[in-house]
Amino acid sequence: MNYNFDQIIDRSNSDSAKWIYYNDDPLPLWVADMDFRSPEPVIRALHERIEHGVFGYCMPPVELAETICQRMRDLYDWEITPGQIIYVPSIVAGFNYVCRTIGQPGDEILTLTPVYPPFLTAPRFQDRVLTTVDLTLVKQGQHIDYEIDYDLFESSITPQTRGFMFCNPHNPIGRGYSLEEQQRLAEICLRHDITICSDEIHSDLLLGDTTHIPMATLSPEIADRCVTLIAPSKTFNQPGLQCGIAIIQNDTLRRSYEKAMRGLAGHINILGYTGALAAYTQGGEWLTQLLAYLTANRDYAVQYIGDNMPTIDATYPTATYLTWLDCRNAGIEGNPHQFFLTEANVALNDGQSFGKAGKGFVRLNFGCPRSILTQALDQMRDALDKIG
Ligand SMILES: Cc1ncc(COP(=O)(O)O)c(C=O)c1O
Structure with a gap:
């Protein structure tokens, strides 16, 4: 079937956080959900489950675990077993459990910044100490990208460092890490006996001919110290259904993780399981069409910014549907997020919430x-034109 991603769906009366959070109805290009209907088979499966009419406590469907194992085998040649899968109500909860699992209160956890804001709060919420390592910005014309400073990464490790929270593909910089980049990070983690939490929630959202390499597939030694987090939520636009997946191959690590969850992690919503199974088994056609649409939107947005907003530098994302805009040379007084909200009536994410390296940046969801994208970009361009 052909999906129409151009269709505008009124979300204003659907309790959508994206559409109701701001008072003055700005165009919302902020929080990472998409304005598209989920795949038709997902909607159908949910209808059928609702029709059943009984919504009691449930067990994880056996078929879902088998499907996830098969998916990892097909996509990455990665052999995992159903027993290595733990369901989590959300990926943010999933990495908070990781922070509780590793080390003791007061121990340190590393992350590369700028990064998705809950990476910055999770260690603190779980009585750990966060150490941030800034990625190095590289600029070519109006395009920006980031590189890892491995010396800085390694020199930020202390005897108290127990964990590394890795975002791959990385939100907000919109790209995954190559084999070589991951190998270098992995070697450092092995050398210092550091547990890795690899948040790969964006790993299906690959633009153009990009591929993804799960950190845990690098070697058995790395798999042994890895918690991998994936979900159908971003991929199939169903984050409100809340079904996340933690893959932990090391038995001891997995038992500690389960212990850290005890009494805190609620059951997965039955509709979450239903949606996940339908998406993974029948959502492929929709995903192929979605990725073509997102790739075209990415090209359009980056080209538009290049042509019409010469003072803004942008990433050229190869994964996710997020682009990261450097507004520091745009002559904006104060915070660019506030500027675009009040002067362009467009809601973006405030770069500062991604760590101090994000000051002067905004994140745009395409x-x-x-x-809608065109209208938002037009309004942003007009606001920038007014300040010269
Ligand atoms: C890297 C990353 N991890 C996790 C999440 C949130 O996942 P969940 O809604 O399952 O907590 C997001 C949402 O934007 C994200 O970008």
């Missing part, structure tokens, strides 16, 4: 119909 997972929306092209007409």
